[in-house]
Amino acid sequence: MTAAAQNELNSDLQFGPAGFARVVLRGRLNARTATACWNDLEQRLRGVKLQKLEVDADGLEFCDGGGLALLRYLSMGLMTPEATVSVHGLSTGLEQLFHGFTLDDYKALRPSSEVKCHPLPEEVGSGVRQAASDLREQVEFLGNVTRSILPTVMDRKRMRWTEVRRVFETAGANAVPIVSLVSILVGLIIAFESTQTLAKFGAQIYVVNMIGIIMVRELGPLLAAVLLAGRSGSAFAAEIGTMKVNEELDALQTLGLDPIRFLVVQRMMAAVLLTPLLAIYATFLGVTGGVLVAFSLGFKWSLIFHQLTVSLKVSDIIFGLSKGVAFGVIVSAVGCLRGLQTQEGPSAVGVSTTRAVVTSIVLIVMADAVFSVLFFVLKL
């Protein structure tokens, strides 16, 4: 026992004849002294064949929950499985408390440490079923939204344009600084990295052509959409998810208001109008980053501008913009759907938010691939 614990509790273990032992406890039995005493007894009683163990608690001045646990542990025979154990000398109040929790209670309440293990086919099956039902829900949701969007937009009273304006501001205007920073840096990095390879062929000026096409056709809309998913798709899921947890969605329904008309249409409307704008902005800054690199290599402004105009066609810009619209639909629809799907419980909103961002990004990249194939076939 440690010295500090010894000052508070005096425990004495005596061995008698014929497998008899006696523990005398005097002083204060609290969480700290009980720990020291338990370690001490464990060491000295391990492997000893005992018939009978007597615990004398007559000299205890104080005993807390941890101390009681030690007395119970001893009396349940958990330390000396073969011996019969008796505890004497507890004060009346303590005695009552001591008998309030018995070995039967312990056996009944002890959690089992078995971990349930499902066979592989079962796991795969349930995974596929879940994925299928998720897909079905997404399609259903998209159908619902498509059905509601026109009547809601046409009905000026129901549309709640102020809400659209609010989303436009939080998801769009407030995102400008971060979109600027990320796009200009991505433009700079790509241009800078590729000039080193292009220099080997003496084709450094083509970095402008390259950054123009990359940014307008691919990265501009993609960056805008990924940032929108991270900033606003997650916010949609969290807002609507919190409303669901707080029974606000139930309240809407009992008032006869459809959550899709009331909450989803506005957010999708704002996102669809917003994403192409953000995409144009991201493209412009990304190209600026590339142009800055070209300028720092010593090329003239007029040459850089000429290269840009010959490499880009109007169809490229249309291509980029149409992607922006599609990505806006994906991010807002997924964010709202995940919000509406929020389950109950404390971590539910967090789960919805994560799922919104992950699903959005996966779908954005998939849609991007589909667009590339489509435009290749259409020879745009």
Add this chain to the structure above:
Amino acid sequence: MSDTPEIIISVRNLKVGYGENVILQDINFQVECGEVFVILGGSGSGKSTLLKNMIGLYTPLEGEIWIEGTNLVTAEGDERRSLLRKFGVAYQSGALFGSMTVLENVRLPLDELTALPDPLKELTALAKLKLVGLAAAVQKMPAELSGGMQKRAAIARAMALDPRILFLDEPSAGLDPVTSADLDLLITELAHHFGITFVIVTHELASINKIADRVIMLDNRKRTIVAEGRPAQLRDSNDPWVHRFFNREPDAVASGLHL
């Protein structure tokens, strides 16, 4: 018991609020060891704010809160930590950790703050849960429990380290009369058998009459304590607001109904 009861909490000249906004001032009271002390008041009277100052979550604007001879307002470092371990708090919503089972919730303070061997931690936690009548729910997640069970689990967790004082925030809010009465019984038993001092924030008249040894009453218009004493004394009070509260009479002016 001796004639002069031991004072366990002493609140002196306390002024609480948020920044410029003073919610309560001139708060003075003492809590005796082993009593059930109730802080009473209407909605918005600052009961919960007072409680949050008393448990050290907020810092009061002025004044002192002495708990077992240490001033909570100025205590820092180890002194503050050892003071915090002298009391347990059960929050209004239970505040159980949603990702852990009920047993793990009760074990958490034992795991983090004591060096007890594992079997003893488990025994202690199980015994506390049986004490509050939750033997059947040890393996459940908090979300699976009813409101009353969550509050019991919160009390078990607050009791895990055998504190001398338990603070309860609205223990019977939102419970049916039977569950609420069960909880009252649990509180009285814990107070009488284990000498735990209770400081309870509530506005449930039925349970105040059953459990409270002493009551202070707060009023948001006067922003201070308007009455102090045993429940029976307050019931016969001459103060119109206290009288109205204890006799459930409506405040026609405040309610806006001029019929």
